[in-house]
Each structure stands twice: as C-alpha cells, then as structure tokens.
Amino acid sequence: MAAPTLIFDFDSTLVDFETLEALAELSLADAPDAADRRARVAELTDRAMAGEIDFAGALAQRLELLPVTRDHVQALAARASSRLAPSVARNLETLRRHADRLVIVSGGFREVIAPVADLLGVPADRLLANDLTYDDAGRVAGVQPNPILAPQGKAAAIRALNLTGPVVMIGDGWTDAEVKLAGAADRFIAFTEIVRRDRVVAAADMEAATLDEVLHAEGLAGRWSYPRSRIRILLLENVHPAAVQRFEAAGYTVETVKGALDEDDLIARLKGVHVLGVRSKTEVSARVLEAADRLMAVAAFCIGTNQIDLQAAADRGVAVFNAPHSNTRSVVELAVGLIVSLMRGVSDKSAAMHRGQWIKSAAGAREIRGKTLGLIGYGAIGSQLSVLAEALGMRVVFHDLTERLALGNARRLPSLEAVLAEADVVSLHVDGRASNTNLIGARELAAMKPGALLLNLSRGHVVDVSALAQAIGAGRIGGAALDVFPEEPRTNDDPFDSPLMGLRNVILTPHVGGSTEEAQEAIGEFAAERLLGYLNRGDTTFSVNLPNVQLSDVAEAHRLLHIHRNQPGVLAELNGALASAGLNVLGQHLKTDERTGYVIVDVDRDYDPKALDALKAIPGTLRFRTLY
DSSP states (O other): OOOOEEEEOOTTTTBSSOHHHHHHHHHTTTOTTHHHHHHHHHHHHHHHHTTSSOHHHHHHHHHHHOOOBHHHHHHHHHHHGGGBOHHHHHTHHHHHHTGGGEEEEEEEEHHHHHHHHHHHTOOGGGEEEEOEEEOTTSBEEEEOOOGGGSTTHHHHHHHTTOOOSOEEEEESSHHHHHHHHTTSOSEEEEEOSSOOOHHHHHTSSEEESSHHHHHHHTTOOOSSSSOGGGSEEEEOSOOOHHHHHHHHHTTOEEEEOSSOOOHHHHHHHTTTOSEEEEOSSOOBOHHHHHHOSSOOEEEESSSOOTTBOHHHHHHTTOEEEEOSSTTHHHHHHHHHHHHHHHHHTHHHHHHHHHTTOOOOOOTTOOOSTTOEEEEEOOSHHHHHHHHHHHHTTOEEEEEOSSOOOOOTTOEEOSSHHHHHHHOSEEEEOOOOOGGGTTSBOHHHHHHSOTTOEEEEOSOGGGBOHHHHHHHHHTTSSOEEEESOOSSOOSSTTSOOOOTTTTOTTEEEOOSOTTOSHHHHHHHHHHHHHHHHHHHHHOOOTTOSSSOOOOOOOOOSSEEEEEEEESOTTHHHHHHHHHHHTTOOEEEEEEEEOSSEEEEEEEEOSOSOGGGHHHHHTSTTEEEEEEEO
C-alpha cells in the first residue's frame, strides 16, 4: 500500500495559536479598546473555522480590525517554530523523516508559516498559503488575490498538486473538512489537540487529540507505538497536581479520584486503564491485577509498597514504582516536633487552654537535650532523624536488621530490646512487611524505661494500639505520638476510632507525616518521572518488582520490550525468532532477577510487523511492547 500524503492546516494544528489572534495580541498592545477588538477577532475566527461565515470575508474583517505591521508579522514568524502543538513537537523527527509526504495548505500567511515549514522540511512548492500586502508605512493592507480563499479553494488547490496515493487532510476547521467533502482527500482527520469544534468533528473520518494518533492510524508511527492520548492513567487518593501536569504535558489521558477505592470498585475502574497511581490506602491485590485488562504499571505515590502485591504484579509483567525518599524530610521534621511536644506536654496544655484553663507549670515538662533517642529502623528517615536529633543535643542509639553506617555519634545496638531498655524516646521507622506486625506489643512496652515516650510514623500494624493504650493508662508509658494506625478511614468523610483517643499526652495525627506541600510535589514529580521513563523508554530504574534497566531514548530504531519468566531458553528462542524474521539488531540488553527476565532489543525499522507475533508467542512471555 502506498504511503499517504498528509496535508496539514497550520493554525491550531501544527502550532498552538491562531495567527490573527496572535497578531491581535501584538498589534493591540497599547490600544484602549484592545479587549473588545480581540474578542471580535476571536469571534470571527471561531465562526469562520466552524463554517458559519465565509472565510475570505472573515479574514478581511479581521485585518480591518487590526493595525498589523510588517514588524508584527516578522515578530510572530520568529516565534512560530517555538509554538508547535505539543504532539507535533514530540514527533518532529518523524515528520522530517516523511517530509516528502507532507503538504501545508492554510488560509493563513506564508511569512508566518514558512519558518515552521522549513523546520519540518516541507519544500516551498508544498506550502500553499496567502501572501500579505503592505502599504508604504509597512502596515498590512490585505492579501494578494489567491484562489485558496474562494469557496472550496483549499480543495481546488490540493487537486492542482496532482498527488498520488492516499491523501489525508488534517486540520481543525470547516475549510479542512470541505477538502474531503469535495473529494480532494481520501480521509479527513479532525485534529483537536488545541481546539475542538463539534461540526468539524462530526464531518471527520476520525478525531485525533494528538499527532501520535494520526501517525498511528496512517501507519507512519511516531516516537511511540501506541498513541499517547489513548493511554489512560488513573490516579487515586489526591495524587499531587504536579504528577497530573507531567502526564498531561507528555500527552497522556489522566483521570483522578480524590479518595481510595475498595477492591471491587478498583476492579471496575481499572477496565481499559494502562497505568494506576495510588497512595497508601488503596490495596492493589492479586485479584485486582488479574482483572486489569490493560495495566502496564503501578506507582505508589508514597514510600511504601506493602499495599501492592508486588509478586502478582511481576507475574503479569506489571512494573511497580514508588518514591522512597521524596518525603523523608517532612516525616523527620514532624518527628522532631512531636518529640518536643511530648516532652513538654504541649497537646494537653493546648487542649486545656481551649477549654479556658490556664495551667502554667513546669511539672513533667522536660528538655530533649541530654535525652536518649532510640531508633528502630535506620534507613533514610531514621538516619536523617538521627542527625537532627543529635544536633539538638540528644544521644542516639538504633537497631536495624540491615547493616547500616552510623552517622555522627549514633551507636548501633544489637537488638530491639537493647534500644527499648536505654531510650527515653523510641521512634519507629520500619517497613510494612507482615513480620513487623505488632513489633511493639505488651512485652516490648513493658521493656521500655518507665515514663518513656513512643513515636510511630511508619506503619499502622507495627504497634499493638490496645496494649499501648493500657500502658499509657497505667502510667507505664509517659506519652505517645502516632501518625499511622492499624485501620484508617478510606476518605476524610469516614469516621476514625482508636483506643488511644482521649488519653493524656497522646498526639494522634491523620497519616500526615509526608503530607507537606513540598513532599507531595516531590513525590508526584519523582513517581511520575519513573512512570514516564517506563512508558516512553522501557526504563525500569527504581522499579521494586522488575529487574532494573536504565535506558536512553530510542533513536532511529524500534525498541522491543520483552518481559518473561526467568526460565531456560527464553533468550535463545527470542534471538532465534529475531533471526528468522530477518530483524537487524542494533542493541540488546538482558537483566534478570530470580523470577523475572527483561529483554530490550533495538532493531532497524524495516521489517514486517507480523514478525513480532513470534516474539509474543515465546513460552514464558509475560508482556511484550514495541516503542517506535
């Protein structure tokens, strides 16, 4: 089948602006009635593009409204190449590669369009547009006579090119739709990335929200094998807008949900979803993963991943990412504040003040200087808390199952019990593995120093809260601060209940350790970048359940991504299939862990797509993707 010729409109198609509206901004900058005239220009543009009024007449009216000069036109022309529509900019190299199949036909002005045509490699004789005329003062006087402005003018101009093979018109206006209606194009694609007009879409063979969709539909695939706008991303639990912005700027379709979803609701919402983003409350179980028909990746926009069945995800070739360090500082700062507050009984004194009681007394109020902080877990949070606590004059001891480098004067102790016996304040910073359930129970609380304080900013199931309530009530424990709980409300509208409520010198916070604006923005950006790296390059750096492979962007090649069970013979069969299909391998990577293998192969573009069927059918294959 012959490759199609793609005929592009210019305004709001190749670029993200309407030329006359942009010229209005430039030429009316100091005009007292600028707002009214700009509104009139915009109205005429919309009506002409929707086919409600004659395009040539609307053009003349708009030019009369504007004091446009040659300088204004040249200024817009100079910046036009930097104002490409986002998906056009993403696929610039693809367009250049097919420049011999591109034509630009526009009712706009050649002076503004020419720099963009040059950028795309479109020759001058394939740029059909209007030429402006100027008076002696350099002000735009009108346009030169041009058949393109006549009724059906675009269609006539395209016929005169005598193009061979399929002709595809791509644009956002009624004059673009008329090209297909007049028989001058085989297909009309309504391009709606910048603006969408219902009448134009109704007349189209298809609607394309991005150029990726156009290239995919016409067999001229761009940088990605599947149109980005058709890749659906579902973000739950108020993921920070920074992540949404990153995904949408990259061309993906994003849906957000404020709260968490239970298993059944999540299964229903995941139909057709390619990427899922959660925080700590949504459980991504094996059942959920089995039911997800399109899911490629999951991101935990938080530190932990215990809410996700990592092995079940790996068994289905679903990559899982998290943001292990982005909220470290926020959690540490809260811990420092809680230690000071508990030592001084701040919460009880504050509550009394709110009841109208003035209790000024030093009884039971202590400085943190000279006290011993015991850390259970010395990872990113524990170690940073160690440094800050020591700077405030505390002694620090810690215990961790993993060998950790002690910072400053912190001392490593051989057991949990040793830390409990020595510490005035015990702060928990362990992960969410099942073996940590009730790590601190009645026995451990009894082993703590009388009057010691307990902080839990790690996982809710780590502390037996009933035992802690009894220890505080009996005066054995001097106070506690908890930010996480065994059972937490799914949304802010659900009630909270705990045996710790109402106890003296107990501070309860609603899982806000990492909930600062700075931390949530950092988490959103970090996790989004990990997902984008995987979607765009196949990069699994920082994945918590697949072999980690760091990859550069694919260039001048097609990238084949093959996730499989780590079993003998897969690579041999894969290479055999590549050889049988005649694919020229430009680069290959293999990384495995004990259960999963990940092969990345970059190949020349020239091959029969049916050859990929053999790669998908290799025994042990979990997932196969192609990036163009």
